[in-house]
Amino acid sequence: MELTKADRYLLEAIRRGDQEGWRQLVERHQGRLLAFAAGRVAQRADAEDLVQDTFVSFLKNLLNFRAQAGLETYLFTILRNKIISRYRSQATAKVTLIGDVMPADSSPGGSNGFAHIADADPSASWYVRRDEHEDLLANALTHSIRDMIEEFKRGLKFEDLKLIDLLFFARVANNVAARTLGVSDNRVAVNKHRYLDRIRKGLGRVDLPADFPIAQLENLLADIWTAYRPSCPKRSTIGGWLLGSLEADWADYVGFHVDRLGCRFCQANRDDLQAAAQAPDPAAFNQRIMESTVGFLSVGR
Numbered sequence: 001m002e003l004t005k006a007d008r009y010l011l012e013a014i015r016r017g018d019q020e021g022w023r024q025l026v027e028r029h030q031g032r033l034l035a036f037a038a039g040r041v042a043q044r045a046d047a048e049d050l051v052q053d054t055f056v057s058f059l060k061n062l063l064n065f066r067a068q069a070g071l072e073t074y075l076f077t078i079l080r081n082k083i084i085s086r087y088r089s090q091a092t093a094k095v096t097l098i099g100d101v102m103p104a105d106s107s108p109g110g111s112n113g114f115a116h117i118a119d120a121d122p123s124a125s126w127y128v129r130r131d132e133h134e135d136l137l138a139n140a141l142t143h144s145i146r147d148m149i150e151e152f153k154r155g156l157k158f159e160d161l162k163l164i165d166l167l168f169f170a171r172v173a174n175n176v177a178a179r180t181l182g183v184s185d186n187r188v189a190v191n192k193h194r195y196l197d198r199i200r201k202g203l204g205r206v207d208l209p210a211d212f213p214i215a216q217l218e219n220l221l222a223d224i225w226t227a228y229r230p231s232c233p234k235r236s237t238i239g240g241w242l243l244g245s246l247e248a249d250w251a252d253y254v255g256f257h258v259d260r261l262g263c264r265f266c267q268a269n270r271d272d273l274q275a276a277a278q279a280p281d282p283a284a285f286n287q288r289i290m291e292s293t294v295g296f297l298s299v300g301r
Contacts, residue, residue, distance in 0.1 A: 031272035231257070
C-alpha cells in the first residue's frame, strides 16, 4: 500500500513535533495493530506492550522511514518484527502473514497449504537498506506490480487478482492454485507466464537479464508483496464488505483475500472494525501510548 495524502500530512506534522498529529496517527492505527498482536500472543497485556513499543520504535526511527509504503504497512512490519524478536525461542515466534486456511495436500510433492509463509525471516525485510542496484530493481518491480494490480481492479478481473495473490504472496504451487480457484493447471501456468512477462516489461530502464533465475524473481516478488501489500483491499473496502455494501464480485474477492487466503494484515483491520462497532472506549490505551511515546516526538525533527 502506498503512502496516502493523509499519511504525508501526519508525517509532516509529526516531524514538526506536533502532538496533535501524533495523537491522530496513534488513534488511527492502534486498534488494528492491537488486533494483529492479540492474535499472535497469549496475553492482551503483552499485545498492548508490543503495540506501545512499536509506536516508540516508529518515532525513534522516523528519520530512516523511506516513505515507499503506507504508514499502516510500515507499522505492521515493525510490530511483526518485535513479536518475533521477543518470542523467538517460543512457538509464538512463528508470526504468519497468511492464515493456515488451506488443507494439507497429501499427494507426493504436494504443498501444505500456505504454511510456509510463516517462516519468513524479518531480518530480510524489504525495509532494510539495500545497495543502489537492488533499490532500483525493487522500485521498478513495485511500480510494475502496482500498475498491473490497479489495471486488474479497474477491469474487475477478480480471478487474476486471486491468482496473483496465490502465486506471489502465498507462493503456492500451480496445481494448488488451480485447485483453489477451480481452474485447470494449464490455465494457471499460462496466466503466471503472462503476469511475469507483464512485470518484466514494466521495469522500464532497469535491466533484468534474460537469464535472471525465475526462482529469484519470484522471491523478490514475494518480498515486495510482504513489504508493500499491493493487493490488500483498503480498510474502507473491508468496512464496506463487513456492512454488506459491496457489489457481489468485489465482496467475493475481499472475502477470498481476508478469509480464504487469510491475509493477517487485512484480518487485523477486519477484527478492529468489528470491535469498533461493539468496542469499549479505547481512550485509556490511547492515553497510555501517548504518555509513553510523546517524549520521543522531537526525535523526528
